[in-house]
Amino acid sequence: MTTHDGKPFNREMLESLVRRRCFYLPSFEPYGGVKGLYDYGAPLCGIQTNVVNEWRKHFVKREKMFELDCSVLTPYDVLKTSGHVDRFIDWMCKDPKTGELLRADHLVEDVLEARLNGDKEARGEKVETQEEPAKKKKKAKAMNVKLDDELKKEYEEILAKIDGYNGEELGLLITKHRIKNGDNEVLPPVEYNLMFSTTLGASGPAFLRPETAQAQFLNFASLLEQNQNEMPFASASVGKSYRNEISPRSGLLRVREFLMGEIEMYVDPEGGKKHPRFEEIKDVELAMLDRHTQTAGKTDVRKIAIGKAVADGIVDNETLGYFLVRIQQFMAKIGVDQSKLRFRQHMANEMAHYAADCWDAELLTSYGWIECVGCADRSAYDLTVHMKKTGAALLVRETRKQPLHIEEWQATLDRKKAGPKFKKDGKAIEAAVDALTQEMREKLSLDLEREGKITLEVPEISAGSVELEKELIKIEKATRIENTREYIPNVIEPSFGFGRILYSLLEHSFWTRPDDAARSILSFQPSIAPTKVLLVPLSKNTDFDPLVKRLDYKLSDLGIEAKVDASSVSIGKRYSRNDGMGTPLGITVDFQSIKDATFTLRDRDTTKQVRASEAEILQAVLNLVHERETWADVQARLPAFEGQEVD
Incomplete structure (x- = not known):
């Protein structure tokens, strides 16, 4: 994988940066840490808050959704009825010698990828891998396998379909291809339920919710009444969910506690699930990997207009297609590299038992393609089973026109x-x-x-x-x-994993200066950057203090996060270390500022500066943060400034 400027991506440099700047840390680290649990530091907390706010504006506000904040604790009967108790599983293998528990599909994937990479290395081909040391050691012996063209093709087809295998099929693959955990044989795959169990009161069994959806469905009757009994409409929820992963890996990409944003769009099943604004977005193109391509053992992506995808039956209906486009627009808005975004359709044997169609928005990272958003047509399954179990009227009654x-x-x-x-x-x-x-x-x-x-x-x-x-x-x-x-609505559900999106943004935003590879930059969009403006007095001269304080107060009044760096290092080093925090703008207070109340405004990515009055600088900052102007626009209308940035 490469950065946006074409250089090879260096995960170790990024991990070093986020560790030093306290973006996130292993939870309970003094006690040795716990796999799959992480604490967010101030920078990532700020980014997460800003991304969620953009999500609310883009979806909840724009689409007039009803937002809910529901209980994390979920009674057993709710998740038994929904199917989670019986079906919310992964397939687990055990290494009987070490006692290690392994996710079966990950084991197959890791070993086959290692063999393919080992074959490439043996033929002198370059292989781009950035594995953790423990994983490298575990896979080393798997790489010493000679492959002929037929076996390589078989491996590639298996990897293209890896998400679609059930436990029995994974067991057959492990046996056929002699897949081991290092030197050790593994036991056949068994079901492993991913939910955390607990109790309500003295004896009532319960779970920590694995998703926010079920509580939304159970509130359907109240939501319908709130919408004056009119269809269609949507609810939304942001909150923590919990999944007891077998073997968490890949940092923030596979964790046991994570923030989700889920939307439930309730639609009338009659009339093809059309969307009233589909015409607005029908010509937008998406990079799509459909199920037929995957079933053929290929991963070729093609660009297709969503209108054509729906018309040709590739995407099941207009409402599902509408949300796929809105997801792409949201990803672009928060700064996801659009060349590293694709929509992958679930294969028939991979889809949830209730789903009519499902697509994942996947982002390319150094770990490969990662599912960050699922967008499913859940049909009428959830409302139907809960209504049957409880007798609650989770349906729509409407007077017929005729x-x-x-x-x-x-x-x-x-x-x-x-x-x-x-x-x-x-x-x-x-x-x-x-x-x-x-x-x-x-x-x-x-x-x-x-x-x-x-x-x-x-x-x-x-x-x-x-x-x-x-x-x-x-x-x-x-x-x-x-x-x-009377009818039971169908549900179109976009489901966002914010932790995965945040990590992907870190990778997509990371690069280094062409003239100095040690100077790391995170090019966050101004709207999601944890700090928007760095206030930099030229020196520790106390005459600068009133001006710095005044700018800080005014930026605060404008709702713009600012930070003051008055440390004794050079101004260039102060800017450099804040470039690594993703701060997009910097205002320098110097001796000229004391004379005429003018200031310089610096752009993080280009390091270019302009100089203007306080009012003009503050207006430019406001315009940039709210994306009313680009840096090129600001440069075109304000005088350029050279100098001051000294390492």
Whole structure:
């Protein structure tokens, strides 16, 4: 992988930088740390807050969504009903010699990638890998395998489809390709539920939520009422979720506690799930990797307009397509490198059991392509199962514009006669009559007319069936007028993993000065940078203090985060170390400022400076932070300034 200026990306330099600047640290480090848990320092807290604020503006405010903040603790019955207790799993292998627990798909992926890379190295080809030392050691012996063209092709096809294998298939791959954990054989894959269990009170079983979605679904009736019972509409939630990962790795990319942002867009299943603003974005192109390409063992991405993708059936519906475009626009807004963004469709055997279609927004990092946003059509699954379990009316009732005339077979049991005759079996028989399908009612009507009686299957009674004569039941065709329509909405769900997005932003923003590879820069967008402006007095001369304080107060009043660096090192070094914090702008206070109240404004990426009055500088800062102007615009209208930045 390369940086935006074409240089090879150096993960070690980035990790050194974020460690020194306290972007994030292992949790409980004095006790040895805990895998998959990290603490965010002030810089990353600031970036996260700004990214979430941009997310709220881009989605919640722009799309008029209802935001919820729901409980993290979730009762057992809720997640049993949703399917998480039975299906929220990964496949785990155990190394019986060391006791190490390994995620099966990661083990297969790591070993096959190592063999392919080892084959490339043997042929003198350059291999770009940036593995952790422990992982390098574990994979070293896996690389000593000679590959012919057929085996290389097979490995590449397996890796292209790695997300779609179930436990049995992973076990077969491990056996067939003699995949080991270093020198050690591993046991066959077994299911591992990813949820953290706990209790509510003294005995009530519960979990820490693995997602924010279920609580949103359970609030559907209240949300619908809040929206004046009108469809479509959306809810949204930002909050922590928890997944007990088997073997966390890759820093912030696979953790056990993380911040999510989830949207549930409730749509009418009739009419193809169209979106009222789809016409606005239909010509936007996305880099797409569809399921058919992956099934063929390939990873070729093609650019396609979302309108064509929906029309051709590549993307299931307009609302799903609309959100894919909005996700791409959000990623561009916060500074994601668009050449390192693709949308990958889930393969048929990879999709959740309820999903009609699902796409992942993946970002390219030094760890490979990483899923950062999932966008799924969850159909009506969640509302349906919760309504069935609880009896809550998680549906839409609306008056039809025109009454609907429905011709149907009606079966009516004479309760006055059936009650005394069947006694305790009466309710079961009545329920069996009500449950008859239209097809069965038509068939039984012919039997009733021909034989004067019918035989009805009733598994709940001891006899298993019952005979009903003409005087007990009537089956006839009739017209029913329906003025009200009832339906369970379908749900389109974009689900964001903010931690993964933040880490990808760190990599996408990182580069070094062409003339000094030791000078690291993080080129954050001004809108998400933790500090927008560095205030730099030229020296420790106390005459600068009133001007610095005044600028600091005025920037604060404008809602712009500023930091003062009045340390004794050179002004160039002060700017340099704050370039590594991602601070986009710098204002220098010098002796000329004392004379005429003019100041210099410096751009982080170009290091170019302009000089103007206090009012003009503050206006330029405001425009840049709120993206009303670019640095090129500022340079074009304010006088250039040379000098002062001395290492």
